[in-house]
Amino acid sequence: MDALGFTEHDHQHCISEALRTAEQTCADQGLQLTAQRRRVLEILLGEHRAMGAYEVLDVLRAEGLAAQPPTVYRALDFLVGNGFAHKIERLNAFVACAHPGERHAPAFLICSDCGTVAEMPSREIAQAVRGAAATLEFDVARMVIEAEGCCPECRAARAAG
Amino acid sequence: MDALGFTEHDHQHCISEALRTAEQTCADQGLQLTAQRRRVLEILLGEHRAMGAYEVLDVLRAEGLAAQPPTVYRALDFLVGNGFAHKIERLNAFVACAHPGERHAPAFLICSDCGTVAEMPSREIAQAVRGAAATLEFDVARMVIEAEGCCPECRAARAAG
DNA sequence: GGAAGGCGCGTTATATCGTAACGGCACGGC
């Protein structure tokens, strides 16, 4: 598992791959990846960046759809609920899942300069959280793990500039 | 460092202690703990729970003040900026710091049943986050670590009920 | 003493994020 976003990659491929995985997963689990849900996922996949719900809405409207906020939020709820996207709490915004299909407690890196959001390996982190919680006899159901900072590219840009 | 919130304690004492620490810290660092800022901190300290800004605003208004949202947000910005309170991103709400004065990257436990928020030791967690980020050459400036779940008391209550 | 600037705060208005609630439509089961 690597973290896309900070590394060069074939973005068209990464989009279509994710879409295919989503389609397959929905087919397997009897979920309906409707046109709207699929379109919202595509929009999110278009950028390795968190988008606000209203930003997604603007894209839909630019395509000529007469969409309203609930439309977008419903699609996002579906995507988040089924692991195809994640909400970045720190930004009140949404990002496509980089590892759909794999069961994972997500952890994110948010570059404050360029806005890129990457999903990173989180096994050790999740372990540490559960461990700390266990000493207080707390049962963890869900975690929010988000780190804000500077990505390698922006650091290089800063150094250069 | 223990996590209050899930354990019995002398709450009045815990409030006045925190207030005194805040006063001392402000005096030391040339910060102004004005009446409003102090009042907002007191309100937050009143509960081991995250309060929305507008909830704090309601309390101020109930006390007869003609407060507006910016008043509360400014006080909260001051408290958060100087480590006397924390924002719980998951809840868009604020909680008094349980360990003012100590330098720490906070990590929180949020009970979904009773709403109690506890601050827990986070050294290992922060370490794990920095470690995972480092493998991607990402510089972490700030972390959001929030675990939602069930606290021991609510678990006991569930088992009993 | 008075100009200049920083800071805290009041106030108005507005931006941004999110949801409740109702109704229509399509599809599948019986």
Add this chain to the structure above:
DNA sequence: GCCGTGCCGTTACGATATAACGCGCCTTCC
């Protein structure tokens, strides 16, 4: 046919957060 379920359109609204302006009180600096 009739009903339940799930998806979606639509209206309206609630909740969270900030921009921008101005005032008063300091301190600084000359």
